[in-house]
Amino acid sequence: MATLTPTLTLSSSDVFVDQPLSLSVSDSLTVEAPMTDISRMNTDDNIGNGAGIIVADLIQDTYFVYVKHTGILASDGTSKANATADYVTLSNADGEAGSDIIRLYPGEFAFFPLAPSDGSDGGTEAGGLKVTAGSAAVQINYAYWKRA
Amino acid sequence: MATLTPTLTLASSDMNGDVLNLSVSDSLTIRGQITTKQVAVTTASTKFAESDNYTTSWVYLKNLSSVPAELITIEKSDGGDEYMELGIGEWAWFPWKAEVDLFADSAVGTPTLEVRIYQVTAS
Numbered sequence: 596m597a598t599l600t601p602t603l604t605l606s607s608s609d610v611f612v613d614q615p616l617s618l619s620v621s622d623s624l625t626v627e628a629p630m631t632d633i634s635r636m637n638t639d640d641n642i643g644n645g646a647g648i649i650v651a652d653l654i655q656d657t658y659f660v661y662v663k664h665t666g667i668l669a670s671d672g673t674s675k676a677n678a679t680a681d682y683v684t685l686s687n688a689d690g691e692a693g694s695d696i697i698r699l700y701p702g703e704f705a706f707f708p709l710a711p712s713d714g715s716d717g718g719t720e721a722g723g724l725k726v727t728a729g730s731a732a733v734q735i736n737y738a739y740w741k742r743a
Numbered sequence: 744m745a746t747l748t749p750t751l752t753l754a755s756s757d758m759n760g761d762v763l764n765l766s767v768s769d770s771l772t773i774r775g776q777i778t779t780k781q782v783a784v785t786t787a788s789t790k791f792a793e794s795d796n797y798t799t800s801w802v803y804l805k806n807l808s809s810v811p812a813e814l815i816t817i818e819k820s821d822g823g824d825e826y827m828e829l830g831i832g833e834w835a836w837f838p839w840k841a842e843v844d845l846f847a848d849s850a851v852g853t854p855t856l857e858v859r860i861y862q863v864t865a866s
Contacts, residue, residue: 597758610745632759657828694824697837704767707835710825
């Protein structure tokens with residue numbers, strides 16, 4: 596087992612007229628394998644679960660997940676992604692409509708505890724996590740850790 | 744229009760035989776509404792963000808409970824697709840497409856969910 600310490604700060608000097616925003620939240624998470632270090636993949640890569648699938652479906656554990664859109668096209672690993680067309684959608688591993696609530700544009704990132712599957716592909720939640728490019732395939736950074 | 748700067752750090756000294764020390768930041772333009780509230784979540788599922796009332800937004804959620812059994816599930820509807828599961832003190836930060844409503848459902852009890860929504864566009 597290991598300890599993961601995620602910290603998020605949200606700051607703004609002009610989001611409200613009368614006061615700045617300065618929020619900082621941290622946590623101490625006990626995690627265990629399977630887990631990754633920060634990794635990189637193309638949105639159409641198969642890292643062992645199918646094209647674009649980071650966490651396989653039917654996994655009945657909670658995973659903490661980090662995903663960042665690098666803003667780089669997968670085609671050559673150098674060219675910049677289109678700022679509006681080349682987004683990345685996050686969905687369950689089956690890519691079901693309605694499970695795709697998160698869309699990342701170049702430079703954007705997300706961190707969240709992915710809900711476990713109910714163990715049935717036809718159930719409430721097939722589970723898992725898949726990334727799908729809006730247009731051209733792009734590179735993402737990702738990591739996941741199983742909650743112990 | 745306002746600028747919101749989120750910064751995420753991920754740190755660990757005892758995993759993968761390596762030190763994890765990631766820090767990422769972004770600069771987000773916020774032109775629309777901002778919602779900051781706490782929601783009493785029950786086992787009956789509570790809608791806390793209605794898609795008709797928002798466009799693409801950044802969402803921060805935190806389970807404020809101190810009772811370990813009081814997990815909060817973020818879902819599409821009561822009994823619908825489940826997206827996230829927040830244990831006590833756990834939080835999430837993500838861009839919400841605002842195409843489906845967001846509900847919260849507790850495993851047991853009535854935990855409090857902190858909700859902050861920052862809408863990207865003016866309307």
